[in-house]
Every structure is written in C-alpha cells, then in structure tokens.
Amino acid sequence: GAVVSQHPSRVICKSGTSVKIECRSLDFQATTMFWYRQFPKQSLMLMATSNEGSKATYEQGVEKDKFLINHASLTLSTLTVTSAHPEDSSFYICSARGYDEPYEQYFGPGTRLTVT
Amino acid sequence: SQQGEEDPQALSIQEGENATMNCSYKTSINNLQWYRQNSGRGLVHLILIRSNEREKHSGRLRVTLDTSKKSSSLLITASRAADTASYFCATVPSGNTPLVFGKGTRLSVIA
Numbered sequence: 001g002a003v004v005s006q007h008p009s010r011v012i013c014k015s016g017t018s019v020k021i022e023c024r025s026l027d028f029q030a031t032t033m034f035w036y037r038q039f040p041k042q043s044l045m046l047m048a049t050s051n052e053g054s055k056a057t058y059e060q061g062v063e064k065d066k067f068l069i070n071h072a073s074l075t076l077s078t079l080t081v082t083s084a085h086p087e088d089s090s091f092y093i094c095s096a097r098g099y100d101e102p103y104e105q106y107f108g109p110g111t112r113l114t115v116t
Numbered sequence: 117s118q119q120g121e122e123d124p125q126a127l128s129i130q131e132g133e134n135a136t137m138n139c140s141y142k143t144s145i146n147n148l149q150w151y152r153q154n155s156g157r158g159l160v161h162l163i164l165i166r167s168n169e170r171e172k173h174s175g176r177l178r179v180t181l182d183t184s185k186k187s188s189s190l191l192i193t194a195s196r197a198a199d200t201a202s203y204f205c206a207t208v209p210s211g212n213t214p215l216v217f218g219k220g221t222r223l224s225v226i227a
Contacts (some may be wrong), residue, residue: 034214043204044159079183093158095215103214107151109158 002028004096006108013084013115021079021111023094029074030096034105035067038091050077084115121218122205128224135192137221139205140185146208148181149215150190152201159204160188197227 003026013019023033032051036044049062050056050071058064066088068080077096081088091112095105123138141148150162165172165181165188172179178191192199202222206215 032212032214036217041222043219046214046216049214091156097212097214104149104161104164107159107161112156 002026002096002098002106004094004106004108004112006094007027008111009109010112011114013113015085015115016083018080018082019084019113021092021094021113022083023079023096023108025075025096025106027097028098028106030077030098031074032097033071034079034095034097035069035077035079036093036095037095038110040091044093046056047079081113084113086115089113089115122203122221124221125219126222126224129195130225131195131197131225131227133195135195135223135225137190137203137205137223139188139190139218141188141205141207141218142186143207143209145183146210146213148179148188149206149208150177150179151203151204151217153220154201162203172196179192189224192223195223195225197225199223200225 005024007022035047037047038044046059047062048056048058050069052071053072058070071077091110094109096110109115122139127188149164151159153159163174163179165179176193181188202220204217204220206217
C-alpha cells in the first residue's frame with residue numbers, strides 16, 4: 001500500500017507557541033489530504049479536508065484560525081496549531097487519498113502533541 | 117461527525133477464541149473499511165468491503181456487510197494476544213467523501 005509519513009512523531013511545546021506538523025505522501029500524489037484528531041480512548045474525528053492548491057474545508061466546530069492547514073503540493077500538507085493551549089494536546093493523524101476508486105485513504109503514523 | 121457505532125465497546129476473550137465486533141452506520145455508503153489501532157499508534161488498514169459485496173475474507177479476518185440493515189461485522193478467528201488493539205469501522209458515505217469513523221471496539225486477548 002501507499003506510504004504516508006508524518007513529522008514529528010511527538011512534540012512537546014509550551015502554551016502560547018505554535019507547532020507545525022507535516023504530512024507527506026511518499027510514493028503517490030495525493031489530491032486530497034485529511035486531518036483527524038484523536039483524544040485518548042476515543043475515535044478519530046475529522047478536522048478538515050484539504051485539496052492541493054485550494055483552501056481547506058473545516059468541519060463544524062474546528063477553528064480555522066487556530067488550526068492552519070496548507071496543502072501546497074500533491075505530496076505535502078501541513079497543520080499548524082497556533083497559540084497552542086493544553087486542551088490542544090491530542091494525537092493528530094493525517095491521511096492522504098489518490099485519484100481513483102475506491103478512494104482508499106492512507107494514514108500517517110500520527111503526531112502526539114503535548115502542550116504544557 | 118461520526119457515522120457509526122461499534123458494538124461492543126470493549127471485548128475481552130481468551131487466546132484461541134473468536135472475536136466478533138459489530139458496526140452500524142446511518143447513511144448509505146460507497147464502501148466500509150475496518151482498521152486496527154494499537155495503543156498510541158497509527159492506524160492499520162485491515163479490509164475494505166464495497167457496498168455491493170456481502171462478505172470478504174482476509175487471513176483470519178471475515179467481514180460481512182448488510183446494507184439493508186446498515187451494519188457490518190468483523191470476525192477474527194483463533195485470536196492471538198497480538199490481536200489486542202482497538203478496532204474501528206469507517207465508512208465512505210459516497211464517492212470521494214472522507215472516511216467517517218465509528219467509536220471503536222477495544223479488544224483484549226488474554227494469553
């Protein structure tokens with residue numbers, strides 16, 4: 001299957017700072033990338049959908065000014081958590097999808113963000 | 117938003133037994149997928165079943181899909197301690213919409 005990488009795998013930052021998470025599709029071009037968030041012992045919640053070269057579409061309740069998403073190329077999307085607070089601590093998982101049916105999504109290994 | 121509900125939320129079995137997890141969803145779907153997640157780790161794709169399929173096998177995994185009842189089941193036969201993980205069903209409502217995950221089942225296989 002296709003490979004999606006995320007960097008960093010873990011990050012600890014202080015409250016008020018910003019953190020950038022990268023998501024790359026390594027062996028295919030991803031027209032669409034997705035960002036999910038997962039709290040401990042809970043399921044994945046879709047945060048936003050990003051298409052290469054256009055603005056991301058955010059799910060209801062997700063602050064677009066706080067979670068900045070950039071999908072500058074067909075292999076790279078970034079999520080920046082701005083002015084992070086402890087409640088932003090979570091597991092962030094990106095996913096990339098190719099062109100064709102069945103539109104299988106390939107997931108990155110996730111980034112554990114801890115805000116102190 | 118979440119599409120599905122897994123049942124049970126938690127399941128504990130002895131090694132060698134079979135584990136059955138169920139998933140119900142609300143809207144029509146293009147396909148349904150099952151994923152495994154070990155604690156604190158990323159997702160592992162297990163199997164995809166299309167809306168026009170009723171059953172699919174992969175190794176010790178058997179997935180069924182009943183679109184009339186909007187439900188799916190995942191059966192793991194001859195379970196092993198290494199199968200201990202959370203299992204999620206996820207649906208693609210239509211075309212190229214994103215995966216929507218259910219709440220998951222936490223499976224514990226005791227050696």
